[in-house]
Amino acid sequence: MTFDWSVVWQHRDALMAAxxxxxxxxxxxxxxxVPCGIMVAALRLYAWKPVRALAxxxxxxFRNLPLxxxxxxxxxxxxxxxxxxxxPLATGxxxxxxxxxxxxxxTFRAGINSIRRGQVEAAMALGMSRLQALRRxxxxxxxRRIMPVLASTWVSLxxxxxxVSVIAVTELAYVAMQIRAQxxxxxxxxxxxxxxxxxxxxxxxxxxxxxxxxxxxTE
Amino acid sequence: MNKSATQSGRTKAGGITIIRYRxxxxxxxxxxxxxGIDLDVHAGEVVCLxxxxxxxxxTLLRCxxxxxxxxxxxxxxxxxxxxxxxxxxxxxxTRMGMVFQSFELFPHLTALANVAxxxxxxxxxxxxxxxxxxxxxxxxxxxxxxAPNYPSALSGGxxxxxxxxxxxxxxxxxxLFDEPTSALDPETIGEVLNVMxxxxxxxxxxxxxxxxxxxxxxxxxxxxVFDAGRIVEQGPPEQIFDAPTTERTRDFLSHLGWTG
Amino acid sequence: xxxDFSVITDHLSFLGSxxxxxxxxxxxxxxxxxxxxxxxxxxxxxxxxxxxxxxxLYIDSMRAIPVLVVLVWTFFALPIIAGVTMSPFMAALIxxxxxxxxxxAEIVRxxxxxxxxxQSRAALALGMSRAQIVRRxxxxxALVRMLPAFGSLLSITIKDTAIASVxxxxxxxxxxxxxAGQSFQPIEVFSFxxxxxxxxxxxxxxxxDMFYRRVAHLGRS
Numbered sequence: 001m002t003f004d005w006s007v008v009w010q011h012r013d014a015l016m017a018a019x020x021x022x023x024x025x026x027x028x029x030x031x032x033x034v035p036c037g038i039m040v041a042a043l044r045l046y047a048w049k050p051v052r053a054l055a056x057x058x059x060x061x062f063r064n065l066p067l068x069x070x071x072x073x074x075x076x077x078x079x080x081x082x083x084x085x086x087x088p089l090a091t092g093x094x095x096x097x098x099x100x101x102x103x104x105x106x107t108f109r110a111g112i113n114s115i116r117r118g119q120v121e122a123a124m125a126l127g128m129s130r131l132q133a134l135r136r137x138x139x140x141x142x143x144r145r146i147m148p149v150l151a152s153t154w155v156s157l158x159x160x161x162x163x164v165s166v167i168a169v170t171e172l173a174y175v176a177m178q179i180r181a182q183x184x185x186x187x188x189x190x191x192x193x194x195x196x197x198x199x200x201x202x203x204x205x206x207x208x209x210x211x212x213x214x215x216x217x218t219e
Numbered sequence: 220m221n222k223s224a225t226q227s228g229r230t231k232a233g234g235i236t237i238i239r240y241r242x243x244x245x246x247x248x249x250x251x252x253x254x255g256i257d258l259d260v261h262a263g264e265v266v267c268l269x270x271x272x273x274x275x276x277x278t279l280l281r282c283x284x285x286x287x288x289x290x291x292x293x294x295x296x297x298x299x300x301x302x303x304x305x306x307x308x309x310x311x312x313t314r315m316g317m318v319f320q321s322f323e324l325f326p327h328l329t330a331l332a333n334v335a336x337x338x339x340x341x342x343x344x345x346x347x348x349x350x351x352x353x354x355x356x357x358x359x360x361x362x363x364x365x366a367p368n369y370p371s372a373l374s375g376g377x378x379x380x381x382x383x384x385x386x387x388x389x390x391x392x393x394x395l396f397d398e399p400t401s402a403l404d405p406e407t408i409g410e411v412l413n414v415m416x417x418x419x420x421x422x423x424x425x426x427x428x429x430x431x432x433x434x435x436x437x438x439x440x441x442x443x444v445f446d447a448g449r450i451v452e453q454g455p456p457e458q459i460f461d462a463p464t465t466e467r468t469r470d471f472l473s474h475l476g477w478t479g
Numbered sequence: 480x481x482x483d484f485s486v487i488t489d490h491l492s493f494l495g496s497x498x499x500x501x502x503x504x505x506x507x508x509x510x511x512x513x514x515x516x517x518x519x520x521x522x523x524x525x526x527x528x529x530x531x532x533x534x535x536l537y538i539d540s541m542r543a544i545p546v547l548v549v550l551v552w553t554f555f556a557l558p559i560i561a562g563v564t565m566s567p568f569m570a571a572l573i574x575x576x577x578x579x580x581x582x583x584a585e586i587v588r589x590x591x592x593x594x595x596x597x598q599s600r601a602a603l604a605l606g607m608s609r610a611q612i613v614r615r616x617x618x619x620x621a622l623v624r625m626l627p628a629f630g631s632l633l634s635i636t637i638k639d640t641a642i643a644s645v646x647x648x649x650x651x652x653x654x655x656x657x658x659a660g661q662s663f664q665p666i667e668v669f670s671f672x673x674x675x676x677x678x679x680x681x682x683x684x685x686x687x688d689m690f691y692r693r694v695a696h697l698g699r700s
Binding site: 064206 | 539540544546548549551552556559634637638639640641644652655656659665666672676677680681684
């Protein structure tokens with residue numbers, strides 16, 4: 001067996017650009033999915049009953065679907081439903097946002113619900129309004145529980161961006177596999193791809209561990 | 220330590236010495252938890268360790284069965300120094316029963332299985348024999364009807380009585396009680412103390428860390444008052460509670476509102 | 480828009496074989512990763528000191544690398560090194576196991592560490608050995624505490640089998656995509672696939688939660 005690792009170096013520009021796309025996708029998805037997640041969580045907690053049920057159905061459905069199916073679905077079905085010709089990148093982003101929003105909504109809802117009723121009652125006994133109690137008492141405590149979960153969702157999302165490669169979004173997994181197909185340097189390119197993901201993902205995983213210790217809730 | 224100070228008024232001092240502590244020192248890093256403990260526990264005696272929180276009473280108890288190691292001094296059990304070897308230490312532990320402040324019943328086992336666990340796993344008794352013994356012990360603490368219940372279905376007082384039965388099922392020579400009523404609701408403290416009194420009346424040797432001064436006064440044969448890792452005074456209950464000889468003891472008792 | 484679900488009924492056996500493969504791969508990789516993860520956790524908790532950094536490196540690496548990458552590497556690159564050929568199904572089973580065992584190991588470790596030290600102390604006081612304590616006192620409680628996490632791991636496993644479509648395992652995702660492309664009726668086909676996945680996943684999470692609520696007290700010391 002002879003391996004030619006120079007193939008990785010020769011394609012460094014393409015790999016760098018693809019890695020950039022992977023990172024961009026992660027940031028863009030989270031930037032949209034956090035506010036959307038808060039909105040859906042608020043709908044589930046405080047909205048008019050039918051709206052609440054709708055929000056719950058959305059969250060439960062997307063938390064119980066493989067993301068890759070959502071990606072294919074967005075690719076084939078979104079253009080038909082919307083009549084728009086979306087780019088692969090926009091399609092992939094839409095699929096990721098749909099998925100992560102559902103997870104974030106559940107994170108925010110669970111975080112808020114985890115604060116004991118007594119805390120709201122104590123705040124209202126001090127004369128605070130419901131909104132004041134939420135803002136000044138519940139949210140600061142809930143945030144300690146929400147942050148570590150958001151962080152681990154972030155790492156999952158970073159890895160899940162690889163799934164949009166199936167609809168030809170030029171992120172790291174897609175580009176690496178394209179180069180593999182052109183050069184037939186299978187082992188070299190696939191190992192390089194794994195190594196790049198590892199280099200980026202490992203510190204993130206460690207950061208999540210740190211956050212989980214840092215924000216550990218002791219009662 | 221002269222003999223008269225440790226022995227005067229000691230009614231059961233004629234029995235053999237079950238546990239002998241000499242100059243016991245225990246450190247946690249820089250913190251000296253025990254600095255030179257001398258104490259004897261005789262057969263059939265109830266020795267109560269009292270004193271403020273963090274004064275070293277529970278630490279001494281955990282050193283007694285080797286759950287904690289000591290840095291200095293000696294602990295002798297039935298005339299032999301506590302072994303360092305893990306296997307020999309386990310053999311010693313089977314002869315000391317221990318009851319914890321937080322019960323520590325095994326939640327995945329029924330009350331009966333909790334009590335039978337030691338005889339089964341450690342003493343290698345047959346299931347039938349272990350269960351028979353467990354039933355007898357549960358009956359002894361008045362909980363025969365709770366045998367099939369899981370700990371989660373028992374009150375605190377009932378859980379602690381099961382824990383006592385679990386320790387008794389090993390047929391120990393001595394029972395170590397680590398604040399057995401501190402985690403209990405006031406209304407269930409009595410049932411646990413009654414079981415302990417009954418054990419004392421049957422002649423069980425007991426070392427009891429407690430904040431229940433009435434129990435110590437009525438049931439204790441010998442009282443050791445702890446403060447900052449030392450025994451500041453020891454003697455029969457009449458001396459400790461009615462005529463304490465040290466300022467520390469008087470301070471401690473008056474803080475508790477003890478009036479005799 | 481008109482929907483014509485006859486595309487589903489016409490290709491029921493085609494899709495059905497996909498469902499069967501999905502279920503088979505889920506059950507197999509769920510089982511193997513659970514067993515492997517259990518041993519990995521035991522090594523991490525009680526293994527020799529020199530082994531622990533390696534185990535931690537393995538676990539954290541699997542948390543850092545996408546499943547897709549692990550699967551693709553196992554199917555295309557591993558045979559080059561190992562000099563063997565593997566069916567897509569076999570590669571998927573191996574890749575999923577290697578990936579998911581790391582998560583299972585973390586669940587086991589967290590479960591074991593969550594059992595209060597007082598429980599071990601009580602068992603020590605009875606004269607039990609370390610091995611007896613792990614086997615008879617800590618593990619049974621830890622297993623109960625791990626249930627909810629194992630439930631979500633099983634649902635993650637089912638979802639991850641869909642990624643095996645990338646290495647041409649003919650499971651539900653792959654079959655659906657093929658049919659959607661050939662029939663030009665992606666809405667019907669993907670709606671069906673979504674329904675099937677939801678029906679597989681939702682009862683798993685709910686069922687485990689319900690079962691857990693009934694036995695939770697056995698792990699609560």
